[in-house]
Amino acid sequence: MTEKLFRDVEYNYQRINEQIAEAAEKSGRRREDITFLAATKTVAPEVINHAISLGLDHIGENRVQELLSKYDAYDLSRCSLQFIGHLQTNKVRQIVDKVDLIQSVDSFKLAKEISARSLAHGKVCDILVEVNIGREENKSGVFEENLEELLCQIAQLEGISVKGLMTIPPVCENKHKNLKYFYNMHKLFIDISEKKLDNVSMTILSMGMSSDFYEAILEGANMVRIGSALFGARNYT
Numbered sequence: 493m494t495e496k497l498f499r500d501v502e503y504n505y506q507r508i509n510e511q512i513a514e515a516a517e518k519s520g521r522r523r524e525d526i527t528f529l530a531a532t533k534t535v536a537p538e539v540i541n542h543a544i545s546l547g548l549d550h551i552g553e554n555r556v557q558e559l560l561s562k563y564d565a566y567d568l569s570r571c572s573l574q575f576i577g578h579l580q581t582n583k584v585r586q587i588v589d590k591v592d593l594i595q596s597v598d599s600f601k602l603a604k605e606i607s608a609r610s611l612a613h614g615k616v617c618d619i620l621v622e623v624n625i626g627r628e629e630n631k632s633g634v635f636e637e638n639l640e641e642l643l644c645q646i647a648q649l650e651g652i653s654v655k656g657l658m659t660i661p662p663v664c665e666n667k668h669k670n671l672k673y674f675y676n677m678h679k680l681f682i683d684i685s686e687k688k689l690d691n692v693s694m695t696i697l698s699m700g701m702s703s704d705f706y707e708a709i710l711e712g713a714n715m716v717r718i719g720s721a722l723f724g725a726r727n728y729t
């Protein structure tokens with residue numbers, strides 16, 4: 493069973509890399525300009541480590557409890573560990589010393605806690621601000637019109653370094669609609685970059701998952717978060 497799974501992951505890993513390279517080239521960039529982060533929820537550490545042995549160098553978890561339970565088993569010697577899910581303020585202290593970047597910051601309250609806990613560990617935490625580009629109710633992320641103000645507030649915090657933006661667009665049956673969200677997000681990313689806000693670096697634009705990473709790269713993503721296309725469909729039981 494494991495042998496078969498390992499071979500599937502090898503095959504998928506190679507294919508995804510080829511697709512990333514092709515989309516990068518089509519959008520006037522190189523393969524190295526795009527970061528492939530594997531979303532590892534529900535995936536066993538031995539499978540994650542197999543992907544790391546193939547060259548994968550960024551993984552992301554989206555649940556605090558799951559990250560903690562797998563933490564000692566990851567081989568992180570050549571791989572960065574990021575947090576990509578919704579993060580509750582009262583759980584920040586459990587992960588802040590373990591992750592290299594938190595992708596999903598969408599409030600000043602959360603940022604303040606990350607900053608304080610990071611400073612207590614003598615570190616500055618890299619973060620992305622999550623944008624709710626589809627303006628969906630009950631979804632994390634800041635609305636576009638509040639982004640600049642939030643960035644300016646967060647930029648004052650000593651324990652945080654803003655590295656860019658992340659989004660999870662609405663699920664669309666229609667690919668054209670999806671492209672529009674990616675396009676709008678890239679435009680926002682460029683607009684904010686051009687404002688050259690103090691202590692705000694717009695380096696990473698994290699968008700695109702298994703079903704749409706190719707389109708996301710064409711529209712300007714430079715980090716994609718891919719789970720099921722690499723590891724197979726998730727089994728939550």
Ligand SMILES: *Cc1c(COP(=O)(O)O)cnc(C)c1O
Binds near residue numbers: 701703
């Ligand atoms: C699970 C997850 C992904 C990857 O989803 P797939 O469709 O399996 O590629 C990306 N981003 C976040 C925040 C996730 O939780």
